[in-house]
Structures are given as C-alpha cells and as structure tokens.
Amino acid sequence: MEQVAGIDVLDMSGAASEHDFGDLLRPLIEPGFRLAFAMLHDPQAAEDVVQDASFTAWRKLARLDDPSRLRAWFLGVVANKCRNARRGRWRAAVNIGLPDELTVVSNEERSLQGADLRRAVARLNHDDRLVVVLYFYLDMPLDEVAAVVGTSVAATRARLYRSVRRLRPDVAVQEALK
Secondary structure (H helix, E strand, O other): OOOEEOOOOOOHHHHOHHHHHHHHHHHHHHHHHHHHHHHHHHHHHHHHHHHHHHHHHHHHHHHHOHHHHHHHHHHHHHHHHHHHHHHHHHHHHHHHOOOOOOOOOHHHHHHHHHHHHHHHHHHHHOHHHHHHHHHHHHOOOOOHHHHOOOHHHHHHHHHHHHHHHHHHHHHHHHHHHO
16 A cells, blocks of 8 residues: 555545545645636636546556655646647637637636736746746745746746746736726
C-alpha cells in the first residue's frame, strides 16, 4: 500500500481509499474550478474539466513523485484539460461554422465579459493566460506556477512579465475610451 500525503493510493478499489482520495482532492476542487473558469469563460465547461481532471488524478495519483507538489500537479492537469477543451470547441466551431455570437451566454458570463481586464486576459494565448491566472487570480507563488506550467521559475517570471506588459495596452485603451 503506497501513501501520498498520508493517504493510501495503491488500493483504489476500496471505499476507504475513495473517501481518502476525496479528502485529499477536496481543497483543490475550488482552485481548479476557478482556474478552469478563468481559462474557458464557461461555468459548465469548467465543471466538466475539473471533473475530468479529478478522474485523471484518481487514475494517476500513484505516479506523483512528491506529495507536497499535489496542488501544482493537479492544477497542471486542469490546465491541460482546459487546453484540450478549447481545442475541442474550436474544432466544433469549425465543423459547425456558427459564429460565437449565436451561442447562448449566461448572465454571469455576460457580466464577467464586460470587464476590461477580463477581455484583455482573454486575448492572451493559452500559456500566457495560464501564468497570469495562476499568479494573480489564484495567488499561487511563482515556484508553484512554474511547476504547473512545466518551466523554470526564471522562464515563468519572464512569461509573466511579458504577459502583463501585453495586458497593459488593452486595459489602458479601454480606460481611455470611458
């Protein structure tokens, strides 16, 4: 029986291990959802991504080398699932040929899309947006952001700096227009 953060993970068939896994993952679900929502701008898609990431984490938890890196590892899984979900939506839009304006948008999403900063963040490419969301929105330390992204701390710091610089012109223009 192998343990991760004091939880038995090798015997995944028993109810006790499912309960323990739930306890291990519970504090990561909310940050995972916040990350997915910030990346996808769709609450249902964010829930689907977190559920899929949780299932993947359940299957691959025994492969985690360092239990102290569970948060960064799980958020990395969520980020990868977001990337796959965005690719899937792009393929579906290309196959259907419908513009985004015809999709149904919730009131919550409409209000969030109205913010200048959110629009500017949405214009960033996936990797830049991921670094900005993890660092500023989820308040993760730079070394954990680097672990999620899979780069060095120095490379992550540089990406964050460049991403913030890309945000500033978009936000400044929006402010000047008001």
